[in-house]
Amino acid sequence: NAGVTQTPKFQVLKTGQSMTLQCAQDMNHNSMYWYRQDPGMGLRLIYYSASEGTTDKGEVPNGYNVSRLNKREFSLRLESAAPSQTSVYFCASSESTATNYGYTFGSGTRLTVV
């Protein structure tokens, strides 16, 4: 089925470990986004990519890096995980930042840092 696919679905890391969250979309969307969702809070934007080859910081970029590998894939990397990064991470894509603003979200990655 068409949509946004995130891997892994669950992950437990020790403080200081690194990992990359993967995201791929098959809708030929230009824009992709990484959000985190914490209890009692809405989704907060970490990084986004308006088009292949470009990335920009969102509201909470510290401690993360991203790579827009190609039009389909947008990965999020934690170089040295901290307990404060325990959260649910959502990747999303949208057709264009100029016309259609409907985002399609993946099912999320639940990350726990101990």
Add this chain to the structure above:
Amino acid sequence: GESVGLHLPTLSVQEGDNSIINCAYSNSASDYFIWYKQESGKGPQFIIDIRSNMDKRQGQRVTVLLNKTVKHLSLQIAATQPGDSAVYFCAEINFGNEKLTFGTGTRLTIIP
């Protein structure tokens, strides 16, 4: 900075009744608003959207109302069903910065 907030964090509604979820936004320059539904363990799903030049838009069992004078957005769900139980988020975007800003969410519980 700009923020999008919700009046009530939780709402319980009897099955079959109508529900209204409210949202206040602070950025008067917002151009476009979206309501999302998030079920447990899933990502947010698009429900309905409305542009700032409209004051009402209807979908299947859902209606969004926009009052720009008081910067208020509401989602009305008619004849609620158990499957409507979820967290509902409003989100706004300014075409200039091209990024959605989400509210904190309202948990809707449908009572059988």
